[in-house]
Amino acid sequence: MFAIMTVTGQDHTGIIAAVSTALAELDVNIHNVSQTIMDQWFTMILHVGFDESVLDIATVQERMKPVEKEQGLVIRIQSEALFNAVNEI
Template identity: 65%
Template sequence: MYAIMTVTGADSTGIIAAVTTTLAELDINIVDVSQTLMSGYFTMILRVEFDDAAVTIPEIQERMNPVAEAKQQSIRIQSESLFTAMNEI
């Protein structure tokens, strides 16, 4: 299954490391990533692939919540199909 994860908030050291380490622990592959920094504000969008029989989107979100809190970021994940449907004109 493919999903889209967004990470946003004030920039600080270790955001990428914390997010990607947690994804690796869940055996989630990063297929594509884009990140930018503007005026101290960090934004990263990841397209990830995982076995939805092994881990679900709610479980991934639950595992990312402590990362978001520790790094003072907003981290959200949703299925790629839902993300696409919500962002099409």
């Protein structure tokens, strides 16, 4: 399954490391990433993939909660199919 993950929060050292480490522990592969810093705000969009027979989106979201709390972030994930459907014109 492919999904789109967004990460936002106040910029500080270690955000990318914390997010990528948590994803690696879940065996979630990062296929593409875009990140930027606007003033003091960090934003990142990740295109990720994982085996949906082993893991689902709700589990990934739940397992990212400690990263959200520790890093002071907002992390959201949705299926790529849903993301594409919502964003089609």
